[in-house]
Amino acid sequence: MLKGQTVEVKKYMLDQWLKDYHWMIEQIRVGKMQDEVVKTIEYEGAKVANYGIEATLPKASGGTSDPVSYEASRRTQFYVKRVLRYVWKVKEIQERASNVIGEREIFVLHHLFDGYSMRKIAEKMNVSEATVRRIRERILDDMLGKLL
Template identity: 40%
Template sequence: MLKERTLTITPDALDSMITDYHWMVNAIKEMRSEMVIGAKTAQYGIEATLPKAVGSVGDPIMQEAIRRSKNIKRVAEYERKLLEVQMLIDRVTGDREMQVLNWMLDGKSKRWIATNMGLSHTHIQNIKDNIVEQMVG
Protein backbone atom coordinates (compact mmCIF):
# COMPACT_ATOMS: atom_id res chain seq x y z
CA MET A 1 0.00 0.00 0.00
CA LEU A 2 1.24 3.49 -0.77
CA LYS A 3 2.07 5.84 2.06
CA GLU A 4 0.41 9.23 2.13
CA ARG A 5 2.59 11.96 0.65
CA THR A 6 4.41 13.93 3.31
CA LEU A 7 6.68 16.06 1.13
CA THR A 8 5.42 18.99 -0.90
CA ILE A 9 6.56 18.91 -4.50
CA THR A 10 7.90 22.18 -5.84
CA PRO A 11 6.64 23.38 -9.23
CA ASP A 12 10.15 23.06 -10.69
CA ALA A 13 10.50 19.48 -9.46
CA LEU A 14 7.08 18.56 -10.86
CA ASP A 15 7.92 20.23 -14.19
CA SER A 16 11.09 18.13 -14.34
CA MET A 17 9.18 14.94 -13.44
CA ILE A 18 6.68 15.56 -16.26
CA THR A 19 9.49 16.20 -18.74
CA ASP A 20 11.42 13.11 -17.61
CA TYR A 21 8.38 10.82 -17.26
CA HIS A 22 8.70 9.08 -20.63
CA TRP A 23 12.38 8.20 -20.40
CA MET A 24 11.99 7.07 -16.77
CA VAL A 25 9.28 4.61 -17.86
CA ASN A 26 11.60 3.30 -20.58
CA ALA A 27 14.53 3.13 -18.15
CA ILE A 28 12.46 1.13 -15.64
CA LYS A 29 11.41 -1.33 -18.37
CA GLU A 30 15.01 -1.75 -19.51
CA MET A 31 16.42 -2.11 -15.98
CA ARG A 32 13.78 -4.69 -15.05
CA SER A 33 14.47 -6.74 -18.16
CA GLU A 34 18.19 -6.58 -17.39
CA MET A 35 17.55 -7.84 -13.86
CA VAL A 36 15.79 -10.89 -15.28
CA ILE A 37 18.53 -11.77 -17.77
CA GLY A 38 21.09 -12.57 -15.08
CA ALA A 39 24.78 -12.07 -14.48
CA LYS A 40 27.40 -11.76 -17.18
CA THR A 41 29.24 -14.80 -18.55
CA ALA A 42 32.29 -15.92 -16.60
CA GLN A 43 35.73 -15.68 -18.18
CA TYR A 44 37.47 -18.83 -19.36
CA GLY A 45 40.87 -19.63 -20.78
CA ILE A 46 43.61 -17.03 -21.04
CA GLU A 47 41.27 -14.15 -20.06
CA ALA A 48 40.72 -15.74 -16.65
CA THR A 49 44.46 -15.77 -15.92
CA LEU A 50 45.21 -12.17 -16.90
CA PRO A 51 45.81 -9.60 -14.13
CA LYS A 52 42.74 -7.76 -12.90
CA ALA A 53 42.35 -4.01 -12.37
CA VAL A 54 43.53 -2.68 -9.01
CA GLY A 55 41.29 -0.60 -6.76
CA SER A 56 38.00 -2.42 -7.00
CA VAL A 57 36.49 -5.61 -5.70
CA GLY A 58 38.16 -8.51 -7.49
CA ASP A 59 35.19 -10.81 -7.22
CA PRO A 60 33.01 -10.42 -10.33
CA ILE A 61 29.99 -11.84 -8.50
CA MET A 62 30.32 -9.16 -5.81
CA GLN A 63 30.73 -6.48 -8.49
CA GLU A 64 27.53 -7.68 -10.14
CA ALA A 65 25.70 -7.71 -6.80
CA ILE A 66 26.79 -4.12 -6.09
CA ARG A 67 25.75 -2.99 -9.56
CA ARG A 68 22.35 -4.67 -9.24
CA SER A 69 21.80 -3.17 -5.80
CA LYS A 70 22.42 0.32 -7.18
CA ASN A 71 20.16 -0.49 -10.13
CA ILE A 72 17.32 -1.57 -7.82
CA LYS A 73 17.62 1.69 -5.84
CA ARG A 74 17.52 3.72 -9.06
CA VAL A 75 14.42 1.84 -10.26
CA ALA A 76 12.70 2.48 -6.91
CA GLU A 77 13.48 6.21 -7.16
CA TYR A 78 12.11 6.42 -10.70
CA GLU A 79 8.98 4.53 -9.65
CA ARG A 80 8.45 6.95 -6.76
CA LYS A 81 8.63 9.91 -9.13
CA LEU A 82 6.25 8.29 -11.62
CA LEU A 83 3.73 7.57 -8.85
CA GLU A 84 3.91 11.18 -7.67
CA VAL A 85 2.98 12.40 -11.16
CA GLN A 86 0.26 9.76 -11.58
CA MET A 87 -1.36 10.70 -8.26
CA LEU A 88 -1.59 14.36 -9.34
CA ILE A 89 -2.96 13.81 -12.88
CA ASP A 90 -6.58 13.91 -11.67
CA ARG A 91 -6.14 17.53 -10.56
CA VAL A 92 -5.71 18.70 -14.16
CA THR A 93 -8.89 20.18 -15.63
CA GLY A 94 -9.59 21.15 -19.20
CA ASP A 95 -9.45 19.08 -22.37
CA ARG A 96 -6.57 21.06 -23.85
CA GLU A 97 -4.49 20.73 -20.70
CA MET A 98 -5.17 16.98 -20.44
CA GLN A 99 -4.17 16.43 -24.07
CA VAL A 100 -0.94 18.42 -23.66
CA LEU A 101 -0.14 16.53 -20.44
CA ASN A 102 -0.78 13.12 -22.03
CA TRP A 103 1.42 13.95 -25.01
CA MET A 104 4.19 15.19 -22.71
CA LEU A 105 3.98 12.01 -20.65
CA ASP A 106 4.23 10.08 -23.93
CA GLY A 107 7.53 11.86 -24.63
CA LYS A 108 6.39 14.34 -27.29
CA SER A 109 8.28 17.64 -27.50
CA LYS A 110 6.59 21.00 -27.00
CA ARG A 111 7.27 21.87 -30.63
CA TRP A 112 5.64 18.62 -31.81
CA ILE A 113 2.62 19.30 -29.61
CA ALA A 114 2.42 22.90 -30.84
CA THR A 115 2.53 21.78 -34.48
CA ASN A 116 -0.19 19.18 -33.97
CA MET A 117 -2.45 21.52 -31.98
CA GLY A 118 -1.90 24.52 -34.25
CA LEU A 119 -0.46 26.63 -31.43
CA SER A 120 2.91 28.24 -30.78
CA HIS A 121 5.49 26.44 -28.64
CA THR A 122 5.39 29.35 -26.17
CA HIS A 123 1.62 28.85 -25.82
CA ILE A 124 2.29 25.17 -25.09
CA GLN A 125 4.81 26.25 -22.43
CA ASN A 126 2.11 28.46 -20.89
CA ILE A 127 -0.30 25.51 -20.90
CA LYS A 128 2.37 23.33 -19.26
CA ASP A 129 2.93 25.99 -16.59
CA ASN A 130 -0.84 26.01 -16.00
CA ILE A 131 -0.83 22.20 -15.73
CA VAL A 132 1.97 22.29 -13.14
CA GLU A 133 0.13 25.01 -11.22
CA GLN A 134 -3.06 22.90 -11.15
CA MET A 135 -1.17 19.80 -10.04
CA VAL A 136 0.77 21.55 -7.26
CA GLY A 137 -2.08 23.78 -6.07
Protein backbone atom coordinates in the same frame (compact mmCIF):
# COMPACT_ATOMS: atom_id res chain seq x y z
CA MET B 1 10.44 8.86 -1.51
CA LEU B 2 11.85 5.73 0.06
CA LYS B 3 10.49 3.97 3.13
CA GLY B 4 9.76 6.41 5.92
CA GLN B 5 10.74 9.49 3.93
CA THR B 6 8.45 12.34 2.99
CA VAL B 7 9.32 14.84 0.30
CA GLU B 8 7.63 18.15 -0.35
CA VAL B 9 7.18 18.23 -4.11
CA LYS B 10 8.02 21.59 -5.66
CA LYS B 11 6.98 22.96 -9.02
CA TYR B 12 10.45 22.70 -10.53
CA MET B 13 10.57 19.03 -9.45
CA LEU B 14 7.26 18.24 -11.15
CA ASP B 15 8.42 20.09 -14.27
CA GLN B 16 11.57 17.98 -14.47
CA TRP B 17 9.65 14.77 -13.80
CA LEU B 18 7.23 15.59 -16.61
CA LYS B 19 10.17 16.12 -18.96
CA ASP B 20 11.70 12.80 -17.87
CA TYR B 21 8.44 10.82 -17.58
CA HIS B 22 8.71 8.94 -20.88
CA TRP B 23 12.35 8.10 -20.21
CA MET B 24 11.66 6.96 -16.62
CA ILE B 25 8.86 4.65 -17.80
CA GLU B 26 11.28 3.08 -20.28
CA GLN B 27 13.94 2.65 -17.56
CA ILE B 28 11.39 0.99 -15.27
CA ARG B 29 10.35 -1.37 -18.07
CA VAL B 30 13.97 -2.28 -18.85
CA GLY B 31 14.68 -2.61 -15.13
CA LYS B 32 11.85 -5.10 -14.67
CA MET B 33 13.18 -7.15 -17.60
CA GLN B 34 16.71 -7.11 -16.14
CA ASP B 35 15.31 -8.02 -12.72
CA GLU B 36 13.74 -11.14 -14.21
CA VAL B 37 17.06 -12.09 -15.83
CA VAL B 38 18.92 -11.58 -12.53
CA LYS B 39 16.38 -13.73 -10.69
CA THR B 40 16.90 -16.59 -13.14
CA ILE B 41 20.70 -16.42 -12.93
CA GLU B 42 21.19 -15.66 -9.20
CA TYR B 43 24.93 -15.96 -8.70
CA GLU B 44 25.43 -17.53 -5.29
CA GLY B 45 29.19 -18.02 -5.30
CA ALA B 46 30.98 -21.34 -4.88
CA LYS B 47 29.02 -24.42 -3.91
CA VAL B 48 30.19 -26.34 -0.85
CA ALA B 49 30.45 -30.11 -0.94
CA ASN B 50 28.54 -32.00 1.73
CA TYR B 51 29.79 -35.53 0.99
CA GLY B 52 32.96 -37.23 -0.18
CA ILE B 53 36.57 -36.17 0.06
CA GLU B 54 35.73 -32.55 -0.93
CA ALA B 55 33.71 -32.16 2.27
CA THR B 56 36.89 -32.55 4.35
CA LEU B 57 38.74 -29.72 2.60
CA PRO B 58 38.90 -26.25 4.18
CA LYS B 59 36.04 -23.91 3.35
CA ALA B 60 36.31 -20.22 2.54
CA SER B 61 35.26 -17.94 5.38
CA GLY B 62 33.37 -14.67 5.07
CA GLY B 63 31.99 -13.30 1.81
CA THR B 64 33.14 -13.92 -1.68
CA SER B 65 36.52 -12.66 -2.78
CA ASP B 66 35.51 -12.68 -6.42
CA PRO B 67 35.82 -9.04 -7.60
CA VAL B 68 33.55 -9.64 -10.59
CA SER B 69 30.65 -10.92 -8.47
CA TYR B 70 31.20 -8.09 -5.96
CA GLU B 71 31.01 -5.50 -8.76
CA ALA B 72 27.92 -7.14 -10.25
CA SER B 73 26.26 -7.10 -6.83
CA ARG B 74 27.17 -3.44 -6.25
CA ARG B 75 25.80 -2.39 -9.63
CA THR B 76 22.62 -4.38 -9.13
CA GLN B 77 21.97 -2.72 -5.76
CA PHE B 78 22.58 0.73 -7.24
CA TYR B 79 20.31 -0.02 -10.21
CA VAL B 80 17.49 -1.28 -7.98
CA LYS B 81 17.59 1.88 -5.86
CA ARG B 82 17.54 4.05 -8.98
CA VAL B 83 14.58 2.21 -10.48
CA LEU B 84 12.70 2.50 -7.17
CA ARG B 85 13.20 6.29 -7.28
CA TYR B 86 11.82 6.35 -10.82
CA VAL B 87 8.80 4.29 -9.76
CA TRP B 88 8.09 6.73 -6.93
CA LYS B 89 8.35 9.76 -9.23
CA VAL B 90 6.13 8.18 -11.89
CA LYS B 91 3.50 7.31 -9.28
CA GLU B 92 3.54 10.90 -7.99
CA ILE B 93 2.99 12.22 -11.52
CA GLN B 94 0.23 9.69 -12.22
CA GLU B 95 -1.61 10.49 -8.98
CA ARG B 96 -1.47 14.20 -9.66
CA ALA B 97 -2.46 13.86 -13.33
CA SER B 98 -6.09 13.29 -12.37
CA ASN B 99 -6.19 16.92 -11.11
CA VAL B 100 -5.72 18.24 -14.66
CA ILE B 101 -9.18 18.94 -16.11
CA GLY B 102 -8.99 21.22 -19.17
CA GLU B 103 -9.15 19.67 -22.65
CA ARG B 104 -6.04 21.48 -23.87
CA GLU B 105 -4.20 20.70 -20.66
CA ILE B 106 -5.02 17.00 -20.93
CA PHE B 107 -3.91 16.96 -24.58
CA VAL B 108 -0.57 18.56 -23.70
CA LEU B 109 -0.11 16.34 -20.63
CA HIS B 110 -0.63 13.13 -22.60
CA HIS B 111 1.82 14.26 -25.27
CA LEU B 112 4.36 15.14 -22.57
CA PHE B 113 3.86 11.62 -21.20
CA ASP B 114 4.58 10.27 -24.67
CA GLY B 115 7.86 12.20 -24.79
CA TYR B 116 6.91 14.87 -27.34
CA SER B 117 8.83 18.14 -27.36
CA MET B 118 7.14 21.53 -26.92
CA ARG B 119 7.69 22.22 -30.61
CA LYS B 120 5.99 18.98 -31.70
CA ILE B 121 3.05 19.58 -29.38
CA ALA B 122 2.71 23.14 -30.70
CA GLU B 123 2.68 21.82 -34.27
CA LYS B 124 0.01 19.24 -33.44
CA MET B 125 -2.17 21.86 -31.71
CA ASN B 126 -1.45 24.49 -34.37
CA VAL B 127 -0.46 27.05 -31.71
CA SER B 128 2.80 28.72 -30.69
CA GLU B 129 5.35 27.17 -28.36
CA ALA B 130 4.69 30.00 -25.90
CA THR B 131 1.06 28.91 -25.70
CA VAL B 132 2.10 25.33 -24.99
CA ARG B 133 4.46 26.58 -22.27
CA ARG B 134 1.58 28.53 -20.66
CA ILE B 135 -0.58 25.42 -20.80
CA ARG B 136 2.22 23.41 -19.18
CA GLU B 137 2.43 26.02 -16.39
CA ARG B 138 -1.32 25.58 -15.77
CA ILE B 139 -0.81 21.81 -15.70
CA LEU B 140 1.91 22.16 -13.07
CA ASP B 141 -0.26 24.51 -11.01
CA ASP B 142 -3.17 22.06 -11.19
CA MET B 143 -0.94 19.15 -10.20
CA LEU B 144 0.48 21.04 -7.22
CA GLY B 145 -2.54 22.95 -6.01
CA LYS B 146 -5.30 20.41 -5.82
CA LEU B 147 -3.44 17.50 -4.24
CA LEU B 148 -1.77 19.37 -1.40
